[in-house]
Amino acid sequence: MSEAVVTGIGVAAPNGMGHEEFWAASLRGDSAIRELRRFDVTSYSARLAGEIDGFEPGEYLPGRLVPQTDRMTQLALVAADWALADARLEPGTYDSAEMGVSTAGAFGGFEFGQRELDKLWCHGPGHVSAYMSFAWFYAVNSGQISIRHGLRGPSGVLVGDQAGGLDAVAQARRSVRKGTPLVVSGGMESSLCPYGWTARVSSGSLSTGDDARSAYLPFSAGARGHVPGEGGAMLVVEDGERAKARGARIYGRIAGYGATFDPAPERAAEPGLRRAVEDALADARIEAPDIGVVFADGWGTAAADRIEAEAITAVFGPGAVPVTVPKTMTGRLNSGAGPVDLAWALLSLRDGVIPPTVNVPRSASEYGIDLVTEARSRSVGAALVLARGEGGFNSAMVLRGSA
Template sequence: MSEAVVTGIGVAVPNGMGHEEFWAASLRGDSAIREVRRFDASAYPARLAGEIGDFEPGAHLPGRLVPQTDRMTQLALVAAEWALADAGLEPGAYDSAEMGVSTAGSFGGFEFGQRELEKLWSHGPAHVSAYMSFAWFYAVNSGQISIRHDMRGPSGVLVGDQAGGLDAVAQARRNVRKGTPLVVSGGMESSLCPYGWTARVSGGELSTGDDVHDAYRPFAAGARGHVPGEGGAMLVVEDGERARARGARVYGRIAGCGATFDPAPEREAEPGLRRAVEDALADAGLEPSAVGVVFADGWGTVAADRTEAKAINGVFGPGAVPVTVPKTMTGRLNSGAGPVDLAWALLAMRDGVIPPTVNVPEAASEYGIDLVTEPRHRNLDAALVLARGEGGFNSAMVLSCLT
């Protein structure tokens, strides 16, 4: 069976555009959580977000493409371009039918959709862009990436909220193992507009704090919700043998995956996160002791953090493995979160350093975890990434160095 490896990383997040800028900022502990600037959020109960600042799509994309696409798709196209460049693909390395796309979606093109709906109500249907037919759709990133790079192999989109990004990369791995040599995979979100913000606020789990250093503090005493953000990452997932044959640099191997659903609340049964971790480890053929770090989901509420800590401690033992939540620097990115955590994990394995959880001096004792709050140097042969989504989605992915 083909081995799926990652050969290219493209990151677009609030604290860094491009994977090396993002990595350097992460090791410095640079947080990009600020007051929302893309619209006036003063009347909402939550007012903080991780925003990407200086992004001008016209500097990266053809002018004709910009009015056709939502900001999330523009970011996805740029991140995919960076990932492919990072993978060092020469023209003609693969036929178009040998390359696919697997992305995750959550909100879709909310900003584009809001703008066109405003035109509909204020000016009439003749003023609505024809591109509204697809620019809002959660599957549009897969379509636009495949068109731009002539990728006609197996492609698709997965929807699982925060867990969806890992699910999309897991699907990329499955397609590689079935014979597709290369798949661009990841997730990207950008819904920082009144339409998207209202949808987020309605969930009731956003932090309403205004102190950027105190609003999003997973695993801290009295954690009170999370801060959302925009951005994500695209990865080049490639057949290991084909990648080595063309002399590609390999960041790591997608060693194991697990996905579960939580039972309905009325059943009062055990949540599914621990089983997802155990399934991923079994798929990777690794014992828990082989994992050098866990990149936690870090929902940021006491109940959710307690559930996650219980799952981690149940598999590894209390305090037995370093745990980090570097998304405290970017905010929770929904479908973009898992792929960004994978990028952090791959770069951590490359450089032997775990990025920190910022704004949390230490984990509350009730969680019993070894939370990394400063960059920690450690040789890493394997890393575990966790993601959880609204509605009971759980995903876990094990990355390992090549042996």
């Protein structure tokens, strides 16, 4: 069976555009969380976000494409461009039917949708863009990436809230193992508009703190909810043998994956995260001590963090493996979060450094985990990435080094 490897990384995140800028900022512990500037948030209970500054889509994309697309799609297209360039594919390496796309979506093009609904309400249907028919849709990123790069192989989209990004990359892995040589995969979100913000605030899970240094503190006594953000990552997932044959640089191997769903609250049964971790390890055919770092989901509430910590300590033992939540620098990115965590993990495998969980004191010892609060040098042969979504989604993915 074909082994799936990652040969290209494209990141669009609040603390860095492009994977090397993003990685350098992450190792410095640069946080991009601050009061949202895209619109006036003074009347909302939650006001902080991880926002991408200075992104002008016209600098990266054809002028005709910009008015057709939401900001999340513009970011996804740019990240896919970067990932494919990073993979260093020579023209004609693969036929267009041998390359596919697998992305995750949660919100869709909320900003585009709100703008066009405003036009409908204020001016009538004749003023609504024809592109409204698809620009709002959560599956649009897969379609636009496919069109832009002529990727006519197996393609699709998965919806699993925060866990969806890992699920999409797992689907890319399945396609590779079934014979598709290359799949562009990941997730991207950008719903920082009144419509999207209201939807987020209504969940009751956002932090209402005004201090960016203390608003999002997973695994901490001060945890009060999470801070959302925009962005994500696109990865080039490729058949390992074909990648080696063309002399590609390989960041790492997608070795294992597990996904579960939590039981209904009234059943009072054990949450499914531990089983997702165990399934991923079994799929990777490795033991818990082989994992050098866990990139935790870090929901940011006492109850959710306790569940995750208990799953980690049950599998690895108390304090037995370094745990990090670098999304404290970016906010939680919904379907973009898992792919960004994979980018962090792949770069950790490459450089032997674990990025930090900023702003959180080491008091996480009360959870029985070894929380990395400053960048830590450590040889990492395998990494575990965890993701959970609203409604009970759990996903876990194991990455191994390129050797």
